[in-house]
Amino acid sequence: xxxxxxxxxxLSPMINILIVVSGYLLHNxxxxxxxxxxIVRVVTLxxxxxxxxxxxAMQEMQPKLAELQKKHGKxxxxxxxxxxxxxxxxxxxxxxxxxxxxxxxxxxxxLFQSIIRVLATKPEDFLNLSQHLYSSWSQVFFxxxxxxxxxxxxxxxxxxxxxxxxxxGGTMWLQQKMVMPTTSADPKQQAQxxxxxxxxxxxxAFLTMQFPAGLALYWVISNVITIVIQYYMVGGxxxxxxxxxxxxxxxxxxxxxxxxRVEEKPVDFADVGADIGADVGADIARKAAPSLRMFxxxxxxxxxxxxxxx
Amino acid sequence: xxxxxxxxxxxxxxxxxxxxxxxPALLGCTGVNTIPRGWSGGVIAxxxxxxxxxxxxxxxxxxxxxxxxxxxxPFEAPKKATGFGCAPDAGGVAxxxxxxxxxxxxxxxxxxxxLYAINSETGALRWVYPREGELEPIVGGPVxxxxxxxxGSSDGKLYALDAATGDKGWEFxxxxxxxxxxxxNGDTVYIGSFDKKLYALDxxxxxxxxxxxxxxxxxxxxxxxxDTVYIGSFDRYLYALSEADGSLRWKFQAENWFWGRPLADxxxxxxxxxxxxxxxxxxxxxxxxxxxxxxxxxxxxxVLFEGSVMVASQAGRIYAVNSGQQKKQLVDLEEEIYAxxxxxxxxxxxxxxxxxxxxxxTRSGAIRWSLSLxxx
Numbered sequence: 001x002x003x004x005x006x007x008x009x010x011l012s013p014m015i016n017i018l019i020v021v022s023g024y025l026l027h028n029x030x031x032x033x034x035x036x037x038x039i040v041r042v043v044t045l046x047x048x049x050x051x052x053x054x055x056x057a058m059q060e061m062q063p064k065l066a067e068l069q070k071k072h073g074k075x076x077x078x079x080x081x082x083x084x085x086x087x088x089x090x091x092x093x094x095x096x097x098x099x100x101x102x103x104x105x106x107x108x109x110x111l112f113q114s115i116i117r118v119l120a121t122k123p124e125d126f127l128n129l130s131q132h133l134y135s136s137w138s139q140v141f142f143x144x145x146x147x148x149x150x151x152x153x154x155x156x157x158x159x160x161x162x163x164x165x166x167x168x169g170g171t172m173w174l175q176q177k178m179v180m181p182t183t184s185a186d187p188k189q190q191a192q193x194x195x196x197x198x199x200x201x202x203x204x205a206f207l208t209m210q211f212p213a214g215l216a217l218y219w220v221i222s223n224v225i226t227i228v229i230q231y232y233m234v235g236g237x238x239x240x241x242x243x244x245x246x247x248x249x250x251x252x253x254x255x256x257x258x259x260x261r262v263e264e265k266p267v268d269f270a271d272v273g274a275d276i277g278a279d280v281g282a283d284i285a286r287k288a289a290p291s292l293r294m295f296x297x298x299x300x301x302x303x304x305x306x307x308x309x310x
Numbered sequence: 311x312x313x314x315x316x317x318x319x320x321x322x323x324x325x326x327x328x329x330x331x332x333x334p335a336l337l338g339c340t341g342v343n344t345i346p347r348g349w350s351g352g353v354i355a356x357x358x359x360x361x362x363x364x365x366x367x368x369x370x371x372x373x374x375x376x377x378x379x380x381x382x383x384p385f386e387a388p389k390k391a392t393g394f395g396c397a398p399d400a401g402g403v404a405x406x407x408x409x410x411x412x413x414x415x416x417x418x419x420x421x422x423x424x425l426y427a428i429n430s431e432t433g434a435l436r437w438v439y440p441r442e443g444e445l446e447p448i449v450g451g452p453v454x455x456x457x458x459x460x461x462g463s464s465d466g467k468l469y470a471l472d473a474a475t476g477d478k479g480w481e482f483x484x485x486x487x488x489x490x491x492x493x494x495n496g497d498t499v500y501i502g503s504f505d506k507k508l509y510a511l512d513x514x515x516x517x518x519x520x521x522x523x524x525x526x527x528x529x530x531x532x533x534x535x536x537d538t539v540y541i542g543s544f545d546r547y548l549y550a551l552s553e554a555d556g557s558l559r560w561k562f563q564a565e566n567w568f569w570g571r572p573l574a575d576x577x578x579x580x581x582x583x584x585x586x587x588x589x590x591x592x593x594x595x596x597x598x599x600x601x602x603x604x605x606x607x608x609x610x611x612x613v614l615f616e617g618s619v620m621v622a623s624q625a626g627r628i629y630a631v632n633s634g635q636q637k638k639q640l641v642d643l644e645e646e647i648y649a650x651x652x653x654x655x656x657x658x659x660x661x662x663x664x665x666x667x668x669x670x671x672t673r674s675g676a677i678r679w680s681l682s683l684x685x686x
């Protein structure tokens with residue numbers, strides 16, 4: 001039942017559109033994959049934007065969260081309560097990062113599946129594909145089977161020259177590196193982030209060696225689009241640049257007021273020091289003061305102009 | 311960063327991975343771009359049915375005793391680098407086309423690009439084509455007529471081989487893959503191609519007599535009946551062409567592709583489509599006489615028995631239909647059917663996707679016997 005609904009409202013439309021698009025693009029399925037990937041990413045751009053903004057805001061809150069961790073690390077209930085209070089006051093929530101992505105996932109999966117199905121190679125694949133074709137779109141019947149040759153690739157089989165695995169891994173690394181925090185107080189988190197930075201690209205590069213090149217093409221294009229969006233949304237090359245070389249970037253309007261309010265709220269560093277020692281507390285207060293001043297300056301500056309939205 | 315947030319980030323990445331890889335693997339690759347399994351139909355002679363099992367073996371069964379005539383003949387596919395998930399050509403021997411028989415030999419083609427000639431009495435291998443290496447995947451079945459065997463391959467070529475030795479007589483190259491089973495009538499062999507054309511070739515030297523262009527790929531098997539060639543295409547049309555010059559006599563548009571072979575009986579053409587319908591036409595002028603909705607795609611070729619057309623839907627139901635608008639469901643096997651049907655002595659034989667051979671009574675629909683083709 002769920003499968004039928006999925007096919008009816010998401011998968012079949014995507015398959016037919018993909019076939020028709022290839023018809024308009026010189027009967028070239030590679031161009032059709034690129035075009036439809038771009039279309040899908042443009043359509044889901046508001047969601048992507050929302051997700052990136054929320055992620056960025058979360059990152060900016062990390063120092064505050066770290067302080068809370070230090071302050072209430074022993075009292076888990078209090079820590080959770082304080083974290084929730086901070087999320088509420090700042091208007092940022094972890095769900096804000098996840099939800100837009102979850103909403104986009106069915107579309108990505110449908111595009112992914114439709115590429116697999118249209119790249120039918122065996123009789124079973126063809127019979128399966130036939131059940132997705134719209135009888136009122138005579139064009140799709142003339143176009144199938146599609147030409148799977150694109151540049152040096154046969155899109156229905158893995159790339160023999162291993163160019164796509166390298167591109168998939170490389171673009172994924174870039175994409176992750178851009179949004180990776182350049183500094184982190186927690187060495188454990190740094191290690192985890194570093195591991196993820198390499199693990200995911202390597203895993204996807206390995207998968208690309210197994211999957212039809214058409215799917216890999218989709219991954220590469222999708223990654224490149226994400227990099228472009230991140231460049232404009234997150235602010236330049238983000239984590240790719242050394243920490244000192246990064247330009248301070250404008251914040252998202254939605255979160256400016258809330259985060260600024262949170263930042264401007266007096267932080268009881270003495271209280272922090274009560275937990276971890278007065279000297280250390282004072283030291284943290286000293287170190288945090290310049291960044292707090294910078295945040296405040298930035299927030300004041302941002303109040304005066306509307307951040308660019310791409 | 312708090313432990314919870316760290317866990318959250320790891321979970322997020324895992325969800326992404328699951329969505330991009332696991333999701334499609336679960337939802338998209340199921341039954342798609344997986345290992346070719348095959349769906350060989352059968353051929354009957356002297357109370358023996360020959361067919362390819364889904365394990366990639368030639369099986370000979372005495373239909374009276376349901377005993378193997380000889381041990382199943384296995385075929386070996388070349389070792390290829392295998393992937394997982396949606397990687398194509400992950401290995402295994404698959405047989406799609408029905409075998410073909412002469413008095414002494416049974417011919418069977420495997421998806422890995424080999425045609426085998428097996429002694430029908432002993433199961434011993436006589437010859438294999440090509441002797442070294444493989445052709446591109448073979449989906450259609452071989453046809454043996456007057457000392458020649460014809461087989462098409464995904465390399466786009468139709469091969470005419472000496473039936474006794476397997477030596478190549480001639481080959482004809484089309485502009486696309488050949489998945490169609492050839493048809494021979496007199497001194498002409500007909501073959502459809504992914505290049506959307508039907509070709510009429512001279513059986514002697516492979517010379518092209520004529521070609522007919524449709525707007526879709528052709529995987530169906532042509533039927534020659536009363537000086538007319540009938541062929542279905544992916545453009546959803548069934549075409550009736552002059553056998554002499556390939557000129558169009560009439561055509562009919564269905565809702566989806568034609569995959570199987572049409573049938574003719576008493577001036578009526580029957581054909582089934584993956585749109586789930588069986589159509590009956592006046593062979594001469596193409597007037598539609600009847601249309602039966604089976605509610606499930608039909609890709610197997612139907613078979614004629616005592617004036618009724620036996621047809622199987624992919625859902626596993628077998629029907630008897632006739633030009634008198636009568637449709638009778640014989641049996642619901644509840645297993646998917648893609649293989650062509652074969653009928654003999656009041657029994658229709660059906661090879662299902664569970665690799666089971668059923669013998670179904672053509673009148674009552676009772677299952678007389680069933681036999682798993684899997685190795686014991």
